[in-house]
Amino acid sequence: MAIPWQFRRVLCQAVSPATLLLAAEAWAAPPALAASEVLPAGIVAVEPWAATAGDRQGLGFLVFDQISQLSSRPIKATALPLPRLLNELKGGSVALAVLAATDDRDVFAERVCELGKFTFGLAIPKSSKGPRTLPELSGKTYAMIRGVHNHVLPQLTSMKPYPVTNMTQGFSMLSMSRVDAAICVRPGCASAMRNTRVSADDMDYLPLLSLPIVIYATKASRGWPDFEALKAGLKERCAGKEAQTAFAALLAQFD
Structure with missing residues (x-):
């Protein structure tokens, strides 16, 4: 609401320039955010x-x-x-x-x-020869979530990635022998296994990185x-x- 000119003149005479400046800034400023803002x-x-x-x-x-x-x-x-x-x-x-x-x-x-x-690793079906190392997995295919597991890529350059949308899909591919291993990120790996036919007792776990x-x-x-x-x-x-x-x-x- 506009202030009538008669009152503006009285206010300007009664209030200091500094006070008027602060009032103008407050008038122009956006409303303060509520303390309870989500x-x-x-x-x-x-x-x-x-x-x-x-x-x-x-x-x-x-x-x-x-x-x-x-x-x-x-x-x-x-x-x-x-x-x-x-x-x-x-x-x-x-x-x-x-x-x-x-x-x-x-x-x-x-x-x-x-x-x-977070612990990033590979879940690999157990072998009668015992747990395998990364050099032994050279050329093998592993399931990894598309665009999410980039942290571990430098350690897996000798292997072939098979992109999946989530760990559950990766373990499904592993159960059907479509891949040789699957990225297993903890927490979450065990619950993803439970969603598929893969049993943790049948898997070896090869840790790669912790963050x-x-x-x-x-x-x-x-x-x-x-x-x-x-x-x-x-x-x-x-x-x-x-x-x-x-x-x-x-x-x-x-x-």
């Missing part, structure tokens, strides 16, 4: 974190329920394909994401909570209220014994 979070759309893009079932959603309790902030998690999730975290469209920690991701996001460890499972916070904040305080609080609370026990129990459900 924070957007991202989960890779792959089992066990979430089955498909848009799905709201899986380990990732359980993790963000815990993070919401620890931070006392409402969080809305969405399952996204990995390339899109990384782009949205980098650009600040997503405030938080649960991911494997890597040096390249540290460039655009900050680690604020460690949940446990921390972390909650990343974007470095491109969109002005969420108290976001810096939230990150500092999560770093402190996540390291506590109670939180680590809760995270371990969640991960164990899928391992």
Whole structure:
């Protein structure tokens, strides 16, 4: 509503220029965000974190329920394909994401909570000759999730990848002898095996790589209220014994 010119003249005479400047800035500024604004979070759309893009079932959603309790902030998690999730975290469209920690991701996001460890390995049918080594698997075919398991590719250059959409499909291919081995990521590998005819007792496990499972916070904040305080609080609370026990129990459900 416009201020009548008679009152504007009186106000300008009665109020200092500095006060008028502050009032003008406040008038022009966008409304402050509510302290209870829901924070957007991202989960890779792959089992066990979430089955498909848009799905709201899986380990990732359980993790963000815990993070919401620890931070006392409402969080809305969405399952996204990995390339899109990384782009949205980098650009600040997503405030938080649960991911494997890597040096390249540290460039655009900050680690604020460690949940446990990812272990990447190969599941290989047991042989009468005993567990096999990577050199013995040269030229063999292995199932890997398309666009997700790039961390382990440098160690598997002597093998042939067979792209699949998830670990369950990879183990299905293994049960039909369409592949010689399958990527097995823990947590999640055991639950994927249970979805197929593959028995863990019939498999040898060849570990390849271990990476921390972390909650990343974007470095491109969109002005969420108290976001810096939230990150500092999560770093402190996540390291506590109670939180680590809760995270371990969640991960164990899928391992």
